[in-house]
Amino acid sequence: MGLKEISWDQALEWASPFPYVLVVSLDQGGRPNAMGVGWWSIVSWEPRLLAISVAPERYTYECLKARGEFTLCFPSKDLKEAAWLCGTRSGRKVDKFALGKLKGIPSRFVRPPLLEGSTVAFECRIKEEMEAGDHVLFLAEILATYGDEGRLLHLYSIHYRKLVAIDCKGTYKFDL
Ligand SMILES: Cc1cc2nc3c(=O)[nH]c(=O)nc-3n(C[C@H](O)[C@H](O)[C@H](O)COP(=O)(O)O)c2cc1C
Numbered sequence: 001m002g003l004k005e006i007s008w009d010q011a012l013e014w015a016s017p018f019p020y021v022l023v024v025s026l027d028q029g030g031r032p033n034a035m036g037v038g039w040w041s042i043v044s045w046e047p048r049l050l051a052i053s054v055a056p057e058r059y060t061y062e063c064l065k066a067r068g069e070f071t072l073c074f075p076s077k078d079l080k081e082a083a084w085l086c087g088t089r090s091g092r093k094v095d096k097f098a099l100g101k102l103k104g105i106p107s108r109f110v111r112p113p114l115l116e117g118s119t120v121a122f123e124c125r126i127k128e129e130m131e132a133g134d135h136v137l138f139l140a141e142i143l144a145t146y147g148d149e150g151r152l153l154h155l156y157s158i159h160y161r162k163l164v165a166i167d168c169k170g171t172y173k174f175d176l
Contacts, residue, residue: 009159012159012160013158013159016156016157016158016159017156017157017158017164017166018038018156018157019038019040019074019154019155019156020036020037020038020075020083020087020154020155020156020157020163021036021037021040021072021073021074021075022034022035022036022037022072022073022074022075022083022086022115022118023035023037023040023052023054023060023064023070023071023072024070024071024072024073024104024112024113024114024115025060025063025064025067025069025070025112026063026067026069026111026112027059027062027063027066027091028062028063028066028067030111031091031095031097032097032104032112032113033059033060033063033091033096033097034073034082034086034091034096034097034100034102034115035054035058035059035060035086035087035091036083036084036086036087036088037052037053037054037072038157038160039052039053039135040052040053040072043139047141048141048142049127049139049140049141049142050072050122050124050139050140050142051137051138051139051140052070052072052137052138052140053132053135053136053137053138054135054136054138055134055135055136056135056136058090059090059091059092060091061136063091064126064138067111067112068125068126069110069111069112069123069124069125069126070110070112070124070126070140071107071110071112071113071114071115071121071122071123071124072121072122072124073114073115073118073120073121073122074118074119074120074121074154074155075115075117075118075119075154075155076117076118076119076148076151076152076153076154076155076165077151077153077154077155077165077173078117078151079100079102079115079117079118079155080155080163080165081100082096082100082101082102083100083155083163084163085099085100086100087157087160102115102116102117103115103116103117104116107123107144108123108143108144109123109125109143109144110123110124110125110143114146117151118146118148118151119147119148119151119152119153119154119167120145120146120147120148120154121145121146121147122142122143122144122145122146123142123143123144124140124141124142124143125140125141125143126138126139126140127139127140127141152167152168152169153165153166153167153171153173154166154167
């Protein structure tokens with residue numbers, strides 16, 4: 001077979017799965033909102049830094065600009081419906097916490113809450129931002145890290161079209 005040139009669309013499908021996380025922020029009125037994000041990465045070990053790429057039209061963009069803080073939560077398989085909702089509906093139009101029955105747990109260093117039902121979660125404070133084509137890259141410091149031993153199966157996206165679950169031991173669940 002060997003490598004041959006393929007379309008961008010095909011490459012995104014074959015390069016899948018990509019880890020899928022929820023960025024939780026507070027809006028100007030103090031209401032929490034969660035958005036699905038595939039374009040994120042840890043970018044520094046010391047200090048601990050990560051980056052998320054957020055399109056300016058997202059409600060989350062407005063919330064991050066206003067408040068400079070977020071939590072990044074890995075939704076477990078148990079949150080699959082709510083997690084999909086967070087990637088397909090805007091907090092500008094619906095209350096995703098109410099609709100998805102999402103429950104917040106108070107954070108220690110930032111105001112946006114952690115999500116109950118996460119496998120792992122980080123508290124983050126934005127340090128810098130940079131335009132990146134049609135998105136904006138937010139560089140953030142990780143202030144605290146959490147995990148739930150009882151829930152390790154978290155979600156990955158296949159070409160931004162569907163979600164599968166994989167844990168750190170390689171257990172794979174395709175049909176959620
Ligand atoms: C699998 C998946 C991955 C996504 N990744 C991103 C991303 O990295 N950056 C982004 O700006 N939007 C991403 N989105 C789209 C947003 O999650 C979506 O537009 C959401 O409705 C925005 O919510 P908000 O308006 O409440 O902020 C993704 C959606 C899905 C389904």
